[in-house]
Amino acid sequence: MIIPSYITWFDDDDYIGLELAFPAGSTWKLERKIQEHEDIYGQADHEEGGIISEARAAFVGSKVTGEGPPTAVIKIHMQIPWWGSAGKRASIRAQQAVSETPSRGEMEVEALSILTKAGCSSAPFLIDWMQGKQTEDQWIPGGYIHFVVMEMVPGVDVSTVWNRMERGERDELRAAFKKSWLECTACGVISRDSRLQNLLWDRVRKKCYLIDWEMYHPAHEKDRTWSDRNYIRWNLARKGESGDYNDMSTWVL
Structure with a gap:
């Protein structure tokens, strides 16, 4: 401790x-x-x-x-x-x-x-x-x-606003996060520090930024395929007690 x-x-x-x-x-x-x-x-x-x-x-x-x-x-x-x-x-x-x-x-x-x-x-x-x-x-x-x-990229710390977002905005954030994750991965890096605190959300432009790159690894070809489980890894969704990791429709979004 x-x-x-x-x-x-x-x-x-x-x-x-x-x-x-x-x-x-x-x-x-x-x-x-x-x-x-x-x-x-x-x-x-x-x-x-x-x-x-x-x-x-x-x-x-x-x-x-x-x-x-x-x-x-x-x-x-x-x-x-x-x-x-x-x-x-x-x-x-x-x-x-x-x-x-x-x-x-x-x-x-x-x-x-x-x-x-x-x-x-x-x-x-x-x-x-x-x-x-x-x-x-x-x-x-x-x-x-x-x-x-x-x-200095624009946006608010997602960890401070996540619990106050309506479902529609949470869906917009997830879509923007996926797009940004894929871009960073295509550029050659994957963050190993998957926390809400490392995301900034620009509500005006509907843009999500990945910040704090103190822990990363190179993105090899096998790492560049998107998985919806990334939402859970980054605390942008929860599986829930009765959810199925392979079925996003059962998750808490």
Whole structure:
């Protein structure tokens, strides 16, 4: 069982207003935090299993200089101290430092690069990314901090509106999701993080976007055939007690 730390890893005083210059030439200013999450583990998990504690946050950023849209989403992956050590001196926390690229950040860059190169309209396009090391006044001096800038696609988080949708809109969302899933798959990637939180619904355009590509796998030919069970996998439908997985007409829609 993972116990939350209740620590704010990305404090507004440190991040709001921060300007970040990226390798391709654009500079972005962090305007507001959308959300943050943590995966925090104990010392034994790190030393015996190589598991790294990490915090992630997504921000809305405004363009200061360079190419790209006026606003974007900037996602940050950052190593954090293992459980119970956040209050230690910086020199002690620095002993935990891992400098290599975090797997979640690396995978998201890979997935978005593939989708962007393919011209996919159903996922954010990648603008830029960079890897750095934390400074002495951050959580793990010398530990990794990883930044990704991506398109801010329109829409609402499906997990916040799903229970308030009428059946007709739920049907529209499912149809739009199928179209977007097929497009992303045709472009070469399949998301392994099938949750409502990773879908955005543009009600005006009847468009569904797949976001958060931190876990994906390449789409081989055998993976590209649509199955209505994808609705259940993504919590866009339920089989129900008397339902049949092979008969969508028996599902709770």
